[in-house]
Amino acid sequence: MDQNKVKKLVDDALAENEALFLIDLNFGGDGSIKVIVDGDAGVPLSECIRISRAVEHNLDRESEDFSLEVTTPNITDPIIDKRQYNKNIDRTLKVKTEEERFEGKLIDVSDEGITLFWKSREPKPIGKGKITVEKQQTIPLSEIKEAKVKIIF
Known part of the structure; x- marks a missing residue:
């Protein structure tokens, strides 16, 4: 062939x-x-x-x-091409880098990387209890080892 x-x-x-x-x-x-x-x-x-x-x-x-x-790619397949990130804006992604794992809503894609947004519960700085904190992380494309769309039912 x-x-x-x-x-x-x-x-x-x-x-x-x-x-x-x-x-x-x-x-x-x-x-x-x-x-x-x-x-x-x-x-x-x-x-x-x-x-x-x-x-x-x-x-x-x-x-x-x-x-x-x-x-076409299976829904469980990892994202391979940068163009696939663009079509998944506003979806939740699970992203693995060499050192960390992130899970958040994909809010931006650039030539350099992707930006995820999520909320987490963290201890209050003063006193007892927890507060909800909004977090955002930009991850360079070169550092992403695997990214998958999280399937939510």
């Missing part, structure tokens, strides 16, 4: 809709091809079908047997 040809076909199909972007392209030893795409506002099923057809119709099944799967 010519992986460069498949990559070009996927890139050409994605170029037809600028809201879509490639997350992963895997080639299995058994001739399987898995394409994971995401979009700034999600990915409709019709776009997965269009991309699949654009790739499949330009490959020769007579010369090579292959299976093709075009899918």
Whole structure:
């Protein structure tokens, strides 16, 4: 299987809709091809079908047997691409860095990092009891080891 040809076909199909972007392209030893795409506002099923057809119709099944799967990221998959952060603004994220773990509402995304907001209960500075404190943390993208959207029912 010519992986460069498949990559070009996927890139050409994605170029037809600028809201879509490639997350992963895997080639299995058994001739399987898995394409994971995401979009700034999600990915409709019709776009997965269009991309699949654009790739499949330009490959020769007579010369090579292959299976093709075009899918979107699973809700439990970590965020990989910076554009995925933009589509998750106002959602709660769990973020791991080398030293710390954060959980908060994603309120801002920049070229340098993301900003999370959350509330926590902390002891009063004077006296007994606790108070609610609002916290905000900007985390550089380079320090993020894993970020996932927290599923809330």
